[in-house]
Amino acid sequence: MALLQISEPGQSAAPHQHNLAAGIDLGTTNSLVATVRSGLAETLPDNEGHHLLPSIVHYAKDAAPQVGYAAKAQANIDPLNTIASVKRLMGRGLKDVKTTGTRLPYDFVENEDQGMPMIRTVVGDRSPVQISADILNTLKQRAEKTLGGELTGVVITVPAYFDEAQRQATKDAATLAGLNVLRLLNEPTAAAVAYGLDKSAEGVHAIYDLGGGTFDISILRLQRGVFEVMATAGNSALGGDDFDRAIAQWIMQQAGIADDAEHSHIRELLDIARTAKETLSTNESAPLEIRLEEGSVWQGELSNDQFNQLIDPLIQKTIAPCRRTLRDAGLSTDDINEVVMVGGSTRMPRVREKIGDFFKRTPHVDIDPDKVVAIGAAIQADILAGNKPDDDMLLLDVIPLSLGIETMGGLVEKIIPRNTTIPVARGQDFTTFKDGQTAMAIHVVQGERELVMDCRSLARFELRGIPPMVAGAGRIRVSYQVDADGLLSVSAKEETSGVHSQITVKPSYGLQDNEIERMLKESLEYAEEDVATRTLREQQVEADRVINALRAALKADGQVLLKQHEFLEINTALEDLLKVEQGNDADAIKNAIERINDVTQEFAARRMDASIHQAMKGHRLNDFAENE
Amino acid sequence: MALSLTEKAANHVQKTITNRGKGIGLRLGVKTSGCSGMAYVMEFADKVDEQDQIFESQGIKIFVDPKSLIYIDGTELDYVREGLNEGFQFNNPNTKNSCGCGESFNV
Numbered sequence: 001m002a003l004l005q006i007s008e009p010g011q012s013a014a015p016h017q018h019n020l021a022a023g024i025d026l027g028t029t030n031s032l033v034a035t036v037r038s039g040l041a042e043t044l045p046d047n048e049g050h051h052l053l054p055s056i057v058h059y060a061k062d063a064a065p066q067v068g069y070a071a072k073a074q075a076n077i078d079p080l081n082t083i084a085s086v087k088r089l090m091g092r093g094l095k096d097v098k099t100t101g102t103r104l105p106y107d108f109v110e111n112e113d114q115g116m117p118m119i120r121t122v123v124g125d126r127s128p129v130q131i132s133a134d135i136l137n138t139l140k141q142r143a144e145k146t147l148g149g150e151l152t153g154v155v156i157t158v159p160a161y162f163d164e165a166q167r168q169a170t171k172d173a174a175t176l177a178g179l180n181v182l183r184l185l186n187e188p189t190a191a192a193v194a195y196g197l198d199k200s201a202e203g204v205h206a207i208y209d210l211g212g213g214t215f216d217i218s219i220l221r222l223q224r225g226v227f228e229v230m231a232t233a234g235n236s237a238l239g240g241d242d243f244d245r246a247i248a249q250w251i252m253q254q255a256g257i258a259d260d261a262e263h264s265h266i267r268e269l270l271d272i273a274r275t276a277k278e279t280l281s282t283n284e285s286a287p288l289e290i291r292l293e294e295g296s297v298w299q300g301e302l303s304n305d306q307f308n309q310l311i312d313p314l315i316q317k318t319i320a321p322c323r324r325t326l327r328d329a330g331l332s333t334d335d336i337n338e339v340v341m342v343g344g345s346t347r348m349p350r351v352r353e354k355i356g357d358f359f360k361r362t363p364h365v366d367i368d369p370d371k372v373v374a375i376g377a378a379i380q381a382d383i384l385a386g387n388k389p390d391d392d393m394l395l396l397d398v399i400p401l402s403l404g405i406e407t408m409g410g411l412v413e414k415i416i417p418r419n420t421t422i423p424v425a426r427g428q429d430f431t432t433f434k435d436g437q438t439a440m441a442i443h444v445v446q447g448e449r450e451l452v453m454d455c456r457s458l459a460r461f462e463l464r465g466i467p468p469m470v471a472g473a474g475r476i477r478v479s480y481q482v483d484a485d486g487l488l489s490v491s492a493k494e495e496t497s498g499v500h501s502q503i504t505v506k507p508s509y510g511l512q513d514n515e516i517e518r519m520l521k522e523s524l525e526y527a528e529e530d531v532a533t534r535t536l537r538e539q540q541v542e543a544d545r546v547i548n549a550l551r552a553a554l555k556a557d558g559q560v561l562l563k564q565h566e567f568l569e570i571n572t573a574l575e576d577l578l579k580v581e582q583g584n585d586a587d588a589i590k591n592a593i594e595r596i597n598d599v600t601q602e603f604a605a606r607r608m609d610a611s612i613h614q615a616m617k618g619h620r621l622n623d624f625a626e627n628e
Numbered sequence: 629m630a631l632s633l634t635e636k637a638a639n640h641v642q643k644t645i646t647n648r649g650k651g652i653g654l655r656l657g658v659k660t661s662g663c664s665g666m667a668y669v670m671e672f673a674d675k676v677d678e679q680d681q682i683f684e685s686q687g688i689k690i691f692v693d694p695k696s697l698i699y700i701d702g703t704e705l706d707y708v709r710e711g712l713n714e715g716f717q718f719n720n721p722n723t724k725n726s727c728g729c730g731e732s733f734n735v
Contacts, residue, residue: 003708003715006654007671038644039672047712148710328735453727 003148005451007387021182021385022143023190024171024379026132026156028087029212029240029344031055033139034378035147036387041194041378043371044146048183052233052370053142055212056084057134059121063506067138076271079263080107081121085361086135087214087240089117089128090173091166129169132175132572140179155180155381157373159214160186162234187211188218188232189375190232191342197222203337204230205489206325208355208363209373210318211343213239217322219329219336231328231536233321238314240277240345246310247273247302255290255298276302281347315354315516339363344370403480403488406443406452406542409537418448425481432466432474433545435552439464440476444490444503450521450530451537463492466498476606532586539589544582546593550600553607561606573599629688631683631700632658637707637716638686648672653689657696666699668718708716 023041025032030052034043043051050069058071059081068532075082083106109118109125118125136156141569143151146576156179167184174181197205202222209216215232248269257269262496269290276286290298318370326332341363345351356362367375404412407430416426424612432440440463447455466474482488491502550570558567577592633641633654645651655673658666663680676682679685683690692700693715 003710003713003717004668004670005715006641007669009655009671010673038640039648040644044712142712148713 008039019144019385019387020147021148021152021373021378021381021387022147023141023379023381024136024154024156025187025374025377026087026136026158026173026192027055027211027373028085028214029055030370031070031135031139032372032374033370035143036378036382037147041376041382044142046142053135053138054084055087055135056082056087057131058082058603059123059126061122065123067135076264079267083119083121083126083131085129085213086128088131088237091169092117092128097156105537114501128174129176131171136174136177136179140177152385153180153381154525155185155188155190155377155384156181157185157190157377159209160218161235174187174384182381185341185377185380186218186232187373188220189217190373190380190502191340192376193379194372195364195378197338197340204329204331204335205338205340205610206322206336206359206461207340208318208322208346209234209342210345210351211239212345213237213241213319215239216237217325217326218332219319221329230331233325233326233328234320235317238317239343240274242274242314243277243311243345244270246314247307248277249291250302250306251288251300254300255292257290257292260475264599277348279320279341280304280307281349310352315351318328319354319358319541322355323498324437327628329496333359336361336398341365341576342369342372382451384525401446401456402448403458403482404445404447404455405430405478406445409541410452411534411537411541412445412450412455413451415478416482425479427479428474431472431476432469432476434470434548435471436468437471437474438466438468440466440492442478442490442492442501442503444480444488450534454522454526454530458488458499459490459503461490461492461501461503463494464501465497466494467497469496471545535587535608536584536586538591539586540581543577543589543593546596547574547577547581550596553600553603557603557607557610561610562603566603569599570596570603630685630702631692631697632685632704633688633690634704634706635686636686638688640707640716641688645672647726650674652676653691654679655691657693658699668700669696670716 004528020035022033022044025034032043032051032053034041045051046053046068048069053068054070054072056068056075058078060066060078065071069170071082072084075084075191107120109120116127118127119131140154156170156174156175158167163216171181172183187209191209192205192208196341197220204221207216207218207220209218214234215238216232218232221230221231240474248266251257251269251273252261257265259326261269272288272290279286283304285303286307287300288300288302290300292298296500322494326336336359339350339355339359339361341355346355346363346365346369352363352365388537402414402418403416404414405428407413413428413429416424421425430440442461442463443452443457444459445452445455446458449455463476468474476492477495478490478492480488489502491500493500552573554567554570559569560569573592575594577589577596580588580592583589641654645653651672651674653673654668655671656695657669659669673689676691677693679694681694682690683692684722699722700718700720702722706717708717710713
């Protein structure tokens with residue numbers, strides 16, 4: 001007998017046509033799967049009632065891999081075949097991996113030309129993608145058993161920090177596990193959705209996510225029910241694991257355990273450290289008991305004060321990115337309405353206290369910080385699978401290729417990077433390049449390459465009526481807005497005069513999946529070439545600017561302020577720059593510019609003196625004093 | 629005759645409506661589809677339709693259109709757990725046979 005769930009009005013599915021969807025939080029330490037049933041999003045437990053699935057896989061000969069608690073139990077017994085925190089290795093090279101932690105207790109296959117780090121286990125070499133797929137597969141089976149059918153699709157969350165390679169690795173793992181990925185969703189966005197921030201009043205919110213292995217801080221602005229990601233920052237290698245390590249190291253010092261202890265022993269210490277950390281969330285102190293290798297036992301105690309001393313430097317490491325995102329978003333802590341805490345590590349009272357102090361408000365902790373991301377993903381998955389009426393349709397979609405603007409030298413300045421969720425609005429200030437410039441051509445392009453000629457041209461328009469000013473004085477705000485349907489509108493406004501102009505385009509029009517893929521591939525293939533070209537073009541643009549400025553200065557003051565031989569020297573340097581400017585040698589242009597800077601220093605100083613002199617002429621000293 | 633809910637079903641309906649933040653009750657009905665003729669419809673009710681028959685059971689209002697009522701009159705709605713899966717079950721006295729999965733039925 002099939003069991004039914006309540007649907008939204010008019011959304012009842014035909015029999016056997018349910019769109020079963022789930023949200024998956026593929027975490028460093030723990031993973032979860034959640035789904036929406038009868039309008040209620042909840043995480044799904046396993047047979048024993050555990051919601052969390054430890055992201056640990058144990059491989060044994062001639063047996064299916066064990067995942068979760070069963071694997072965790074093997075960690076101390078068979079450490080080399082028990083892989084934890086594999087998310088840290090996703091999409092990373094072996095070299096990156098070596099810098100993330102000196103004591104990753106696995107046997108890496110030493111093969112430098114292999115892009116992906118491979119771990120040697122009894123069942124052969126396993127890649128992080130394969131290991132993640134084993135975790136995803138376990139969650140998939142749990143969801144399908146619970147929902148009584150095959151999953152139509154899933155939303156998997158990734159840290160906002162994940163780069164292209166890491167996102168692709170996550171997708172590959174899902175494909176390997178036989179999952180259809182509806183979307184990868186940034187974890188902070190999922191948390192915001194879980195808290196229903198999209199339904200609340202307008203405001204600016206900070207999402208502080210300190211998980212097992214990653215830290216993210218995101219500033220989201222909510223306007224008319226629409227999110228704008230104002231800024232994000234973080235540290236993809238900082239989390240609860242590091243707190244455990246700090247405690248474990250302290251224990252090793254106290255108990256006199258050598259740094260080169262056995263893998264299994266270190267693992268045991270980390271477990272003890274983690275237990276102590278969890279105990280201290282509710283208690284004043286935590287007892288410690290360590291089995292030493294000689295068979296004796298060391299006993300000690302970790303007090304709350306000592307614990308705070310150990311972890312404060314780590315918490316401090318999260319404050320700097322918080323400050324940076326605020327600065328990026330042009331905000332102060334007073335502008336933040338709500339602070340949302342995500343990730344198991346935010347259960348530590350010290351973290352809540354410190355972050356509360358920094359943002360000057362009590363953070364939100366209502367939803368279980370371990371589950372909040374999975375719940376948000378489930379809500380999003382439910383919508384994407386088509387189980388909601390259209391007017392409830394969210395918000396979040398992503399831009400397949402970056403949207404940018406042409407700047408001097410045929411270069412592309414990216415305004416909205418690819419994979420940004422839409423709707424989105426981003427703006428950037430530009431300035432005039434020449435003295436008395438009254439118009440600006442705006443060329444909207446899409447693509448990942450550095451040069452306009454290698455990207456897709458979407459639209460061109462002009463901003464006219466800029467009042468004549470010296471180069472660099474104009475302030476032109478160019479804003480890109482992409483609405484929920486993927487429609488892009490670009491507007492440009494000169495701030496001092498208020499003149500503005502705008503245009504609407506549909507960026508993804510005519511772009512097929514394979515074309516997007518080709519453009520992405522090219523951007524990687526030509527990455528080095530692009531960087532070199534960019535450097536050259538940048539030097540050429542800089543040269544142009546210097547030439548223009550110098551010519552104007554020479555014309556105005558050259559005769560008055562310079563002696564004959566000085567004038568000639570500067571002129572020679574100018575001629576030299578003109579000669580190399582159109583060449584292909586970025587270094588030569590750079591040197592020529594530097595040479596001009598050197599020989600014109602005295603000239604610039606004299607011009608400054610002259611203009612100050614000019615400004616002060618006819619005033620008495622008292623005039624200036626009174627003004628202060 | 630009438631429609632009714634078990635206490636467990638009523639509790640779950642109340643919980644989901646509260647969580648959803650709106651809704652005046654539960655709408656039950658049938659539609660013609662599925663592998664064995666009819667399929668149950670179970671939705672949140674946001675408004676009353678003109679011909680609606682309204683029942684109340686365990687404090688929950690149940691709305692049903694008269695045509696559907698013929699097929700499900702006397703049904704008791706239960707909320708059950710089967711292993712990891714849980715959900716609503718129609719105990720419908722009118723059912724002659726249903727398809728293997730029970731999602732559709734015949735009267």
